[in-house]
Amino acid sequence: MSSAVKQNYTLFDHLLELRTRLLHAVLGVLVVFCSLIYFAQDIYQYVAQPLLAVMPEGTQMIATDVASPFFTPFKLTIVLSIFIAMPYILYQLWSFIAPGLYKNEKRLIAPLMFGSTLLFYGGIAFAYYVVFPVAFAFFSSVAPEGVTIATDISSYLDFVLKLFFAFGAAFEIPIAIILLCWTGVTSPDSLRAKRPYIVVGAFVVGMMLTPPDIISQTMLAVPMLLLFELGIIIASFYYKEDDGEETAPKEEQ
Template identity: 50%
Template sequence: MNPAGPESDTESSLMEHLLELRTRLLRALAGLVVVLLALLPFANKLYAWLAQPLLDKLPAGGQLIAVQVASPFFTPIKLAFFVALVVTAPWLLYQAWAFVAPGLYQREKKLALPLLASAVILFYAGCAFAYFVVLPSVFGFLAAIKPDGVAMMTDINAYLDFVLVIFLAFGASFQLPVALVILVLLGWVTPEQLKAGRGYAIVGIFVLAALITPPDVISQLLLAIPMCLLYEAGILASKLVAPRPADTAPSP
């Protein structure tokens, strides 16, 4: 028997995994680049669409300005890259899934696919809620409390950074049901414990909302209230996937 046999098999298996990882990464990158190139001709239109919630609330004389010389060029491109990243999220997650799926059990595969799909849908829902509800409310509130004699002229790059933070905050916060389901599947908590800790969770949600949103009550409430509802949705979903006593009982 050749003593180098098992070691050679291990090295061969490692090389196959590395080659598969490289293939998946290249496919993910290719998809992102293709979508980005398709969006670049519409970068200025995308920015005009993104700026509309602010422009609709600006008082007479208010406008967006470019403080830096290259901002009118780089800022729309930055937005196009972010949009391409969001649009290709299902493709990127699929490549990650295709890489790790062969090493999962059948039950894990059945649970992972709905969780991944739910995470993507909830992220999109969070971004849509931020654009159509949160941003108009926040900008309307800020324009209403503007001191007299102060003209609202926001830098286009600063505005983009502000909006992207809002999108990421709401998109990530809307993942709460998925996070709760994962915690239950891992056995770290039970649906009953989540239900019993509802009061602490609500306090934590309001504290988190105060930390990651702009310093105004409107945006904090618009984040905290949906998260409280999503917490309840997470409890309901966790009850459906919680391991049954028969599943966790030791076999004779």
Template identity: 50%
Template sequence: MSTQQETFISHLIELRDRLIRALLVVVVVFVCLMPWAGDIYDILAKPMMDTLPAGTQMIATGVVTPFFVPVKVTMMVAFVLSLPWVLYQVWAFIAPGLYSHEKRLALPLVAGSSLLFMIGMAFCYFFVFGMVFKFIAEFAPKSITPAPDIEQYLSFVMSMFLAFGITFEVPVAVILLTKAGIVDVAKLRAARPYVIVGAFVIAAIVTPPDVISQLMLAVPMCLLYELGIVLANWMTKTAPSAAEPAYAAPSIEDMDSELDRIEAGEGGDKR
């Protein structure tokens, strides 16, 4: 077996071990939370329940839906709580192949990514859901008594969480593009009008067809893009200049001139 094959197999084994460690923590957190699965779903459903008419509850149309939906919610919460550990396993797998300055950047990005994703979900839960559900309740005709299905509600909530969680990763994406040399800060600033239009297009696609949820997604995306530009500009200014290496190898001309000086000195001594 060649050295390249052995290296490839060792990488696969390490990847398997990292995935097992990440999955194991998610499973342990999930098992610990399972006794409170019903309470966790009630917390998730609170923004919707606050906007429903008095005495109205959500419904479950499937036979096993009342069991599986709280289990899915608990699994989602377990994954979110384990996200820092999962991202750390990703970082630990790629860290050996990084330079020292890349390692210093990777760990803050991993921590920042998990934090921003959670902030995006919290922003969606505490601000967006209340406004969107209230708008829908006020817009609905008085002859209709809303009774949302819990499975459809879970699907809507998870898609919104995913949309806002990814949206709040915009600063990380901007920094990575800048550090990789794909774009610079000047190009990011020049692309600002296109980013604003793209933000509203994305918001119109991934959110419900109401103006409030679209604005609540597009506006933070634009603001986070500006934050990413500010951070990328700051990191570019504080980074050591590539034009000033710590050690410069001598050129051939320098070596020749040094040899000439040595030979000239030896000749002077002999005379």
């Protein structure tokens, strides 16, 4: 068998494996979705609770589109299903890439994938339980006199999903720092020297990803700075370990 045929067969084999992993990931999301769809209205009610709790008495959320009462909870359930199935999706990703990794890479990547999932969930929980009550109370308190607060359910969902993704992504900072230091792109000492720029950058990112109020911006920027410091501390151990290693070829599995 020629080398060209062998390479084509290997590529085709990888594509089949990728398709299998993608199908398993989609199936996992569908299983979670089918388990949650019956509770779609209750799930939306729970997500809307931070706003409903601070709305003036006698006001309520509205639906400006005919199909919004159905499609908005449906959309939320799909997104929630992806969030819940994320560990299984990452497991499928790990199963696909693990055979091509060296042993030292597996020892790093596996904990990072697990940690990134927890950090993403932590960012969403922080947004819901800490940021939303403060931000929505602020928005309700600054409404002009004579203006009735009646938020559209679809607009509210888009707003909270944006914040969920913003805080979930921001909480991945330690993972990004560890990877940058481990790959040699930068070093913990270099990041410490750039700390003043990081502080400014954190508030700029907070301004871009959150509503235009200083409370939400600060509540995103401060955790980002704390996670930046945590990432430097953890990356220091990996960086020192790599410095002590010889430049010998990597050990294959």
